[in-house]
Amino acid sequence: MKIAVLPGDGIGKDVTAEAVKALKAVLGNAQPYEMQEAPIGGAGYEAAGDPLPPATLELARKSDAILLGGAGVPEDEHRPPSAGAGIGLLRLRKALGLFANFRPVFMFPELVGASTLKPEVVEGLDMLILRELNGDLYFGEPRGVTTEPSGERVGINTMRYTASEVERIAHVAFRAASRRRGKLCSVDKANVLETMQLWREVMVEVGRAYPDVELSHLYVDAASMALVRNPRQFDVMVAGNVFGDILSDAAAMLTGSIGMLPSASLGADRKGLYEPVHGTAPDIAGRDIANPLAAILSAAMLLRHSFEREADAARMERAVRSVLQAGYRTADIMQPAMRAVGTVEMGELVTEAIHRLDH
Numbered sequence: 001m002k003i004a005v006l007p008g009d010g011i012g013k014d015v016t017a018e019a020v021k022a023l024k025a026v027l028g029n030a031q032p033y034e035m036q037e038a039p040i041g042g043a044g045y046e047a048a049g050d051p052l053p054p055a056t057l058e059l060a061r062k063s064d065a066i067l068l069g070g071a072g073v074p075e076d077e078h079r080p081p082s083a084g085a086g087i088g089l090l091r092l093r094k095a096l097g098l099f100a101n102f103r104p105v106f107m108f109p110e111l112v113g114a115s116t117l118k119p120e121v122v123e124g125l126d127m128l129i130l131r132e133l134n135g136d137l138y139f140g141e142p143r144g145v146t147t148e149p150s151g152e153r154v155g156i157n158t159m160r161y162t163a164s165e166v167e168r169i170a171h172v173a174f175r176a177a178s179r180r181r182g183k184l185c186s187v188d189k190a191n192v193l194e195t196m197q198l199w200r201e202v203m204v205e206v207g208r209a210y211p212d213v214e215l216s217h218l219y220v221d222a223a224s225m226a227l228v229r230n231p232r233q234f235d236v237m238v239a240g241n242v243f244g245d246i247l248s249d250a251a252a253m254l255t256g257s258i259g260m261l262p263s264a265s266l267g268a269d270r271k272g273l274y275e276p277v278h279g280t281a282p283d284i285a286g287r288d289i290a291n292p293l294a295a296i297l298s299a300a301m302l303l304r305h306s307f308e309r310e311a312d313a314a315r316m317e318r319a320v321r322s323v324l325q326a327g328y329r330t331a332d333i334m335q336p337a338m339r340a341v342g343t344v345e346m347g348e349l350v351t352e353a354i355h356r357l358d359h
């Protein structure tokens with residue numbers, strides 16, 4: 001088991017350290033494993049002048065799974081996009097062909113009161129946002145800022161999807177829905193964008209092979225409204241790169257804190273990249289404040305998807321749950337009468353719980 005650990009920037013470093021501890025606790029001596037660390041994002045830029053240093057990409061290529069913290073630094077604001085920390089992450093996803101981004105949105109019963117939405121709206125919420133990761137405005141050409149003969153500057157990005165790109169994410173989405181509650185909502189903007197008309201057509205075509213799944217469609221604006229109005233109507237929601245990026249942040253907040261949500265980016269084989277959905281929050285980085293649970297839950301997804309270690313993954317998840325049940329909270333999910341802890345203490349509590357739950 002070769003695991004590349006890429007903490008990245010900001011709180012990515014804080015939370016990844018805790019996720020690594022939890023991983024080591026759950027793996028124990030049962031299975032030989034190798035963990036190797038490398039810089040990405042702003043850290044990559046500092047270390048090697050590249051948000052995705054060649055050595056980091058090489059390590060990721062030869063690993064079975066990648067555990068990532070986050071990529072993004074305040075300096076991004078005055079760096080060219082090509083040197084931006086987030087671009088390192090985008091290039092990594094693309095280079096490894098990780099096109100299917102699983103962002104489960106799950107309401108822990110203990111945290112119902114921490115959501116900004118009413119308990120009766122979010123209680124029991126359990127949905128999956130599936131985001132396409134290798135196409136769309138993020139990668140379409142032409143792109144850039146040019147100057148017209150008139151002297152006017154123009155910014156251009158291109159929304160582009162090939163039918164096969166839509167097809168492969170559609171299959172992943174239908175399979176995920178048939179393993180869950182059999183409902184798939186595809187998000188597009190087919191009323192305005194040709195690319196999204198193609199998206200919808202392909203979804204419908206692929207859907208014919210999955211008669212057990214009920215397919216519906218929503219325009220992205222309506223989808224964002226439905227997400228905050230009645231999120232429990234959703235089982236699996238599939239969207240392109242840009243819409244999926246936006247909707248998954250919104251959906252994350254339904255659960256009280258984006259600090260709770262893990263994600264997995266998968267390709268054609270078992271290799272995957274696992275990262276918390278939250279960003280790098282430079283304002284609280286290195287201050288022992290960030291919530292490490294999303295990173296720890298991402299490590300659980302890593303064990304489940306890349307190594308088929310379901311029992312270990314479940315043990316990590318039960319450990320997280322038991323720490324919440326015991327009343328421990330980081331600042332982002334703090335509620336009255338609960339016990340406030342920092343990043344490191346939260347990580348230690350989960351690690352202890354993993355040992356306690358051992359067999």
Ligand code: IPM
Nearest residue numbers: 071072086087089090245277
């Ligand atoms: C995410 C992030 C990234 C994205 C950024 C950091 C490039 O927002 O993973 O959702 O847009 O994909």
Ligand code: MG
Nearest residue numbers: 245246249277
């Ligand atoms: Mg995002």
